[in-house]
Amino acid sequence: MARGPLQRCRRELCLPCPALSCREGTPRQPHAADATSQCRAWPGSFLTVTFCFACRSLMPRTLDSQITVEKTPSYFVTKEAPRRIFNMSRDTKLIVVVRNPVTRAISDYTQTLSKKPDIPTFEGLSFRNRSLGLVDTSWNAIRIGMYAVHLESWLQYFPLSQIHFVSGEKLITDPAGEMGKVQDFLGIKRVITDKHFYFNKTKGFPCLKKSESSSLPRCLGKSKGRTHVQIDPEVIEQLRDFYRPYNIKFYETVGQDFRWE
Ligand SMILES: Nc1ncnc2c1ncn2[C@@H]1O[C@H](COP(=O)(O)OS(=O)(=O)O)[C@@H](OP(=O)(O)O)[C@H]1O
Numbered sequence: 001m002a003r004g005p006l007q008r009c010r011r012e013l014c015l016p017c018p019a020l021s022c023r024e025g026t027p028r029q030p031h032a033a034d035a036t037s038q039c040r041a042w043p044g045s046f047l048t049v050t051f052c053f054a055c056r057s058l059m060p061r062t063l064d065s066q067i068t069v070e071k072t073p074s075y076f077v078t079k080e081a082p083r084r085i086f087n088m089s090r091d092t093k094l095i096v097v098v099r100n101p102v103t104r105a106i107s108d109y110t111q112t113l114s115k116k117p118d119i120p121t122f123e124g125l126s127f128r129n130r131s132l133g134l135v136d137t138s139w140n141a142i143r144i145g146m147y148a149v150h151l152e153s154w155l156q157y158f159p160l161s162q163i164h165f166v167s168g169e170k171l172i173t174d175p176a177g178e179m180g181k182v183q184d185f186l187g188i189k190r191v192i193t194d195k196h197f198y199f200n201k202t203k204g205f206p207c208l209k210k211s212e213s214s215s216l217p218r219c220l221g222k223s224k225g226r227t228h229v230q231i232d233p234e235v236i237e238q239l240r241d242f243y244r245p246y247n248i249k250f251y252e253t254v255g256q257d258f259r260w261e
Helices: 037-038 050-056 071-077 081-088 103-115 122-126 149-156 166-175 175-186 233-254
Strands: 033-035 067-069 094-098 128-131 164-167 197-200 205-208
Touching: 067 205, 071 081, 071 149, 081 149, 094 166, 103 122, 103 233, 122 128, 122 233, 149 233, 164 166, 164 175
Parallel strands: 033 067, 094 164
Antiparallel strands: 197 205
């Protein structure tokens, strides 16, 4: 029997979802089975890729009409991930949320600082030699934003048609629009629409009118959408210059202009 779109999508894998978290109350698609909570029960995140293969056994069993969704932000920048995922299931559809890499780096730093207040300054970590404009690409917060570089590894295994890029910026300004495109990409009915969202002025972000488990409104947690550390505008300019060629290459490769300039 020919496989329908839902059967084809049965083993979906959701990659970094830095904006509207897959695990935090996104309205549930009737076709989605969430493997992430099971996987996250596994201790230690540095072995993400390894554990996610181990954790396949922890994934919920899915019906042919369901899609398994797994969300691990570090997959996109993990060298071995494309090959391993391809070997597991070459039909896997990949979703990557990307945002302006400079803002991403500052967000990343803000998050680390909240856990380790003693780390060096953002400027100190960003440059090998600031006056020469030498950016430290070995610092993860910088390296992750070089999307074009990471994408190359994925394209060695997966065609572009199997990868969907969500704009992190549009996910804030038009969550329903971005979620609509995700649902189209997965070949499922547009169940999540603008009826599900409202803009919460206090949070400064869109929130859900009601969560899956209750009829009360639900925003993402305190660690999502917090105030960023203030960075010297000159540093921001230097980093913009650094990322420009990577961004241009990325836009060209995916055929989409994210307007980060
Ligand atoms: N609706 C809504 N509510 C709150 N936050 C939102 C939302 N949509 C997108 N964002 C942006 O998501 C950013 C946090 O994502 P993370 O990268 O920390 O997520 S994750 O760790 O990958 O789950 C977070 O980044 P920061 O602003 O740096 O905290 C937000 O800008």
